[in-house]
Amino acid sequence: MMRNEFVLEQPTVPVSGDSRYLTPLWVSVNVEEPRQSDSSQSVAIGSELQANSLYHQVSISCKIRAVLKLLYFREQHVLVQFWSPLFVGKHLRLTTIDQPFGVGVANEELCFYRKDSEHKAFLVDTDHAEEDLSPLARVFMRGLPEWTSDLTNYKTRAFPQLDCAVRCKLHGYLALPVFDPATGFCVGVLELLVSSKLKDFAYEVKHIQQELKIRNLTSPQVFDGPALNVFNKHRKNELDEIYGILKVVCDSHNLPIAQTWMVSPSASYFVHEKVLEKSCSSFNTRCLRKVCMSTAIPFYVRDFRAWPFMLASKNCHLEMSRGVAGRALSSRGSCFCVDVTRFDEEEYPLVHNARMCRLTSCFAVFLHCVEGNNDYVLDFFLNDSRHVLNMVQTLKHNVKVSSRFELGDTSSIEVVDPPAYLSVNRTDSSGSESIVTDTSDPDYADVMDHCPSTNDSIEEVSDNFTIAVMVNVTFNMFVEQFTFPLVHGLSKLKNEVAKRFKLENRLRLKYIDDDNDLILICCDEDLKSALDASGSMNLICLEG
Known part of the structure; x- marks a missing residue:
């Protein structure tokens, strides 16, 4: 198909699966597969280094084109184009001339924006003030994604094609660096523009990353866990010990699942209200300007019916101070909720997953690694809320065995909305422990009467209870x-x-x-x- 001098290949629409409800791309066909003769001819003209570079660039472009043919999107008004580094004289510039691109629908607006892009090139080998760089140059030089729900959040000088984008009814924007795993170098930037003001680019990032991986290319993954990459032996030993603690506690008390949470690293940049800011790796506007937590290795699933909950947790960010784990992190202490399914989705985004997996009682505690200076939150789900303090004692004992960690405060556990049947351990004068479940007990009734509904606590000090x-x-x-x-x-x-x-x-x-x-x-x-x-x-x- 010809459209404004572009030659586009008609996509193949699947007849089954979820992809048939999405939009495939009409992909450009102006990229040829690299041939050995191309390399030989270049050697005759210039150096062998130039020949290898040219061959490599053409190879990358062919891989990107193959990736574009496999992508599907949630709307039709979408443009995806690849920007490749190219030496112009002595300087390295990003250009999209002769590079693959695709459109959801070949209309005048998308083709006009593509044509305008071919007249742009961005310098990426010299230092500039950040505000003088385009998003593409920043992404290539930093190796980190940049995105916004609305292009009008950019200042005009920071986005040279802003006027053109608005005229072409483009708003949502995402730029992803593409890496060659063999060398570790950034080989270009994949740019995505859509008409909608998307609040969440998680689907697009995950989908693109999966298809790049098939072609031996990579890009930062959505919801990258902060501890997924083990950089040294000390960190590996640290995570191994945490796994051992989770396993012992779960096995000792028949717990279905335990997880580790960490503060999400700044893994991307977003533009909001004319300001460029660091963001976590969620690609969701609900995380903007917030400290978020994401699950990390290790985790321990004892009851495989809870496996779907673990998978959902990997794709979810918790805001600091939200939910049980968030409260434990913000207080650097501990928190317990007898039924997390009572939370609304704003407070606890995993509430529906918890309901489906029948997970209710949850205990979370802050954990600090002294040697590596890393902070974690350990998150345990219980089958029986009456045994929470027994579980805490086991946890404290196993953490104490290791000199590597310091456990957050468990002497005063913040209790979120405790119902009447919450039970606590008590120690009588003989030193033996018992379980209290009778709400008519004077001490138990007194503490419940005086605890606020959203910030209660229990403290294990003989027969005394105190409020935090x-x-x-x-x-x-x-x-x-x-x-x-x-x-x-x-x-x-x-x-x-x-x-x-x-x-x-x-x-x-x-x-x-x-x-x-x-x-x-x-x-x-x-x-x-x-x-x-x-x-x-x-x-x-x-x-x-």
Whole structure:
């Protein structure tokens, strides 16, 4: 098919499978397979290095064209084009001339944008201020993806084709670096433009990455776990020990599944409201400007009915302070929920997967590796919530055996929305442990009556129960969040704040009351006044 001087190959539409409901690409046919004669001719004209480079470039272009023919998209108004590095004189530039491209529908707008692209080239071998670079140049030089839900988020000088893109009704944008695994070098950039203002490019990134892999090319994967790549022997030993801890705890208490979470690394860049910012690897706008967590190796699945939940977790990001694992990370402590299926999807994106796999009770605890200075959250699902503290004791014992780790605070466990049948361990005067399930027990009833519905805690101290609250402390422009048992008093609270902000001088804590006045906390009794209706404490820290 000819369209504005382009020769496009008609796609083959599948007759079965999910792909038949999606849009394939009309792919350009102006790339020839590399031939040995091409290399020989180049040697006669120039150096052998030039010949090998030319042969390699043509080979990459042919692989990209083969990839484009295998891609399917959620809408028709889509353009995908490859930008290849090429020496022009002494400088290396990205160009899309004679490089493969594909369109979902061969209309005037997409062909016009493609034509305009062929008149652009971007310098990638010199240093420039970041705002003077195009997205394509940044992606090639950094080796990291860049994307936005709407091209109008870019400043005009940062996106030379912005006016053309808007005129052609293109909004969603994604640029992926393509690597040759044999050399580790970036061999070009795959650019994707669509008419929709997509909130999530996860499907496209995953699909493209899978097809590149078939042709021995790679690109950053969506939802790359932060610990999937083991860089050294020490890190491998660290992860092996965590796996051993998960396995022992699950086997000892018949737990269906346990997972490890880490803060997601900055693995891409996104443009939002004219600002270019680092982002995690989710390619989802719900993660913008947020600290997210993703699952990492290791995990342990004892009940294979929970295997689908593990797979879903690998494709999900949790916002810090959300869900059980997020709360454990933000407090650097521990958290328990008797039934995670009560969460809404905003609070816990895996809620539907938990329901399908019949997973309810969940305990999460913060874990710090002293040697590698790495932070984790261990996430355990229980078949019986009554045995949570027995499980915690086993966990503490196994972590203590290893000098490599420090476990987050488990003396005061934050409990999220505990129902009436939650049970806790108690130790009587003889030292023996028992299980309390009778809600008529005076001590048990008293703690439940006084616990706020969203931030409760239980503490294992003989027959005593204490309440911990969520504390948010602001110092200068920094914020720390953690749980703190009120029974410990103001002095210990100040010590905790000083430790977290690394303060050596004396400090004062204040809170804002209902009249918007700043009130100094002078004694333990004032802590109760600082509590707000939600059961949390919002404080301001001042030195001196």
